[in-house]
Amino acid sequence: xxxxxxxxxxxxxxxxxxxxxxxxxxxxxxxxxxxxxxxxxxxxxxxxxxxxxxxxxxxxxxxxxxxxxxxxxxxxxxxxxxxxxxxxxxxxxxxxxxxxxxxxxxxxxxxxxxxxxxxxxxxxxxxxxxxxxxxxxxxxxxxxxxxxxxxxxxxxxxxxxxxxxxxxxxxxxxxxxxxxxxxxxxxxxxxxxxxxxxxxxxxxxxxxxxxxxxxxxxxxxxxxxxxxxxxx
Amino acid sequence: xxxxxxxxxxxxxxxxxxxxxxxxxxxxxxxxxxxxxxxxxxxxxxxxxxxxxxxxxxxxxxxxxxxxxxxxxxxxxxxxxxxxxxxxxxxxxxxxxxxxxxxxxxxxxxxxxxxxxxxxxxxxxxxxxxxxxxxxxxxxxxxxxxxxxxxxxxxxxxxxxxxxxxxxxxxxxxxxxxxxxxxxxxxxxxxxxxxxxxxxxxxxxxxxxxxxxxxxxxxxxxxxxxxxxxxxxxxxxxxxxxxxxxxxxxxxxxxxxxxxxxxxxxxxxxxxxxxxxxxxxxxxxxxxxxxxxxxxxxxxxxxxxxxxxxxxxxxxxxxxxxxxxxxxxxxxxxxxxxxxxxxxxxxxxxxxxxxxxxxxxxxxxxxxxxxxxxxxxxxxxxxxxxxxxxxxxxxxxxxxxxxxxxxxxxxxxxxxxxxxxxxxxx
Numbered sequence: 001x002x003x004x005x006x007x008x009x010x011x012x013x014x015x016x017x018x019x020x021x022x023x024x025x026x027x028x029x030x031x032x033x034x035x036x037x038x039x040x041x042x043x044x045x046x047x048x049x050x051x052x053x054x055x056x057x058x059x060x061x062x063x064x065x066x067x068x069x070x071x072x073x074x075x076x077x078x079x080x081x082x083x084x085x086x087x088x089x090x091x092x093x094x095x096x097x098x099x100x101x102x103x104x105x106x107x108x109x110x111x112x113x114x115x116x117x118x119x120x121x122x123x124x125x126x127x128x129x130x131x132x133x134x135x136x137x138x139x140x141x142x143x144x145x146x147x148x149x150x151x152x153x154x155x156x157x158x159x160x161x162x163x164x165x166x167x168x169x170x171x172x173x174x175x176x177x178x179x180x181x182x183x184x185x186x187x188x189x190x191x192x193x194x195x196x197x198x199x200x201x202x203x204x205x206x207x208x209x210x211x212x213x214x215x216x217x218x219x220x221x222x223x224x225x226x227x228x229x230x231x232x
Numbered sequence: 233x234x235x236x237x238x239x240x241x242x243x244x245x246x247x248x249x250x251x252x253x254x255x256x257x258x259x260x261x262x263x264x265x266x267x268x269x270x271x272x273x274x275x276x277x278x279x280x281x282x283x284x285x286x287x288x289x290x291x292x293x294x295x296x297x298x299x300x301x302x303x304x305x306x307x308x309x310x311x312x313x314x315x316x317x318x319x320x321x322x323x324x325x326x327x328x329x330x331x332x333x334x335x336x337x338x339x340x341x342x343x344x345x346x347x348x349x350x351x352x353x354x355x356x357x358x359x360x361x362x363x364x365x366x367x368x369x370x371x372x373x374x375x376x377x378x379x380x381x382x383x384x385x386x387x388x389x390x391x392x393x394x395x396x397x398x399x400x401x402x403x404x405x406x407x408x409x410x411x412x413x414x415x416x417x418x419x420x421x422x423x424x425x426x427x428x429x430x431x432x433x434x435x436x437x438x439x440x441x442x443x444x445x446x447x448x449x450x451x452x453x454x455x456x457x458x459x460x461x462x463x464x465x466x467x468x469x470x471x472x473x474x475x476x477x478x479x480x481x482x483x484x485x486x487x488x489x490x491x492x493x494x495x496x497x498x499x500x501x502x503x504x505x506x507x508x509x510x511x512x513x514x515x516x517x518x519x520x521x522x523x524x525x526x527x528x529x530x531x532x533x534x535x536x537x538x539x540x541x542x543x544x545x546x547x548x549x550x551x552x553x554x555x556x557x558x559x560x561x562x563x564x565x566x567x568x569x570x571x572x573x574x575x576x577x578x579x580x581x582x583x584x585x586x587x588x589x590x591x592x593x594x595x596x597x598x599x600x601x602x603x604x605x606x607x608x609x610x611x612x613x614x615x616x617x618x619x620x621x622x623x624x625x626x627x628x629x630x631x632x633x634x635x636x637x638x639x640x641x642x643x644x645x646x647x648x649x650x651x652x653x654x655x656x657x658x
Contacts, residue, residue, distance in 0.1 A: 013479075066405065068401050099244075102243045126255055126258075127257075129254045129255070129256075130254075133255075136249075180235070207236075209235070
């Protein structure tokens, strides 16, 4: 049986544990993330010919590595390069939740969206067109109500397909910003800056002045500013 | 150009576009939660409502638990009498009667009020009110140098400072996190509750709830002040913005409330069976030995406890406290519940009735407040110091916490004494 590593990502309180339990059933393992006392949950979900190893990442609002939780999540995606990231989006809080989704897309991850709590969203008066959302994001979107086990089979199928086909979103920002990003990305590729990470991710993080990436790339913020200035 | 802001804007712009084409908002009448929130989160009503609820929670816990406490009290009093009468070996009789039933029993008297406080807090928590309290307090806290996200760890501090300090890991900004950790021991944990209950019961009868809430408020105010001071002196910098989610109000389920109260009460019971038990034995030893000199605990002035207490006395005498209070406070370093157990042993009483008259002789309302305030502020307990070291990383910052708490405790106590004199209360 083929093995695949799947990371569960999402904001706090989106029903991540419920999705995790629904996917893995009783086969769970509790531990700690290396070096810190943040709980790490792992489990297995078998679907057709793939054995999916599910890793529950800490609940986070972004991937800026500014808290221990965000750093754990980011490092896991960067270093362990999971075959798939299931991004759990709280449908009743979709606007805030999509921020993390965009950051996951920046990391060039292979993503499936579990649009959880759709019942709650509806009762709050939100009508979400999952198909349209999927189209716009360029990612598979599966509506679920994890606590009632709704949509879990569909989610498993989508996960299976995504692992097999590896579709990546080509979602982009406005042209003005993208021209700067691609400029930096070129430099990143040229100068072989952190070649083990996705170049677009490195470029965006350098632009944002992410201290950790700057440090591990051994670059000063001034250098990045010069790169931008050289062009114009 | 600042690309961090630029990128954040671009992400929100894109999210806006995606949502406008895939999500439709059907207008619904205001939900029940929204209606309640217009009142509860009101700029002016918010804080009075918060204070009233907290006061009600304590007053309720206090009144409801009284008969249970009396029952435990009578039981341990009788058990001590029985032990002393039926054990022939003098030392053993004193150990079981005064040490175990006297010291530990005296701590267990506070089990019912603690359990009921936990029930009240669980109701506030499960109903969805506590996050609102955090929101209301954030308005105040952000003005005084604490991050809004600090509120949850601060709130947890009302239970126990150890998990509360660990919960500070959720604060992204390192400076905000360190400041929150360093002021967390000022949040009045449940271990200090027995001391408040004891003194409030004797000296503020009828106003116990108000007296206890005032200690909690004192802790919050001091935490806010210290947060500002620490930020100014040690770190500098701005407070990062705060985002919080408001869950809908729900009817608390009896099962969940009892369950969460039980789990927290169990921690108290476990502590009673371990560290408080050992502490009671240790304090008993200090009060009855040297055996011959004290005449088997009859002449307290000749005991080791008295020796230690008298060394401390010059320091606390200006605050109106005697050496017994000093020994009690010293013993609280192990765990703050031990303070009442020690008082029980030192005053040689097994029942709550007896200690009330004994305390009335040595304390007055002002020194009772002093004792409560010092217990709140003076020292993090041993377990808290351990977790402070782990989460702050350096002993330098930990010793700073211990130092500022000792100084602050003394200053606040002195302030209470002076105010008492000025107001002519005593």
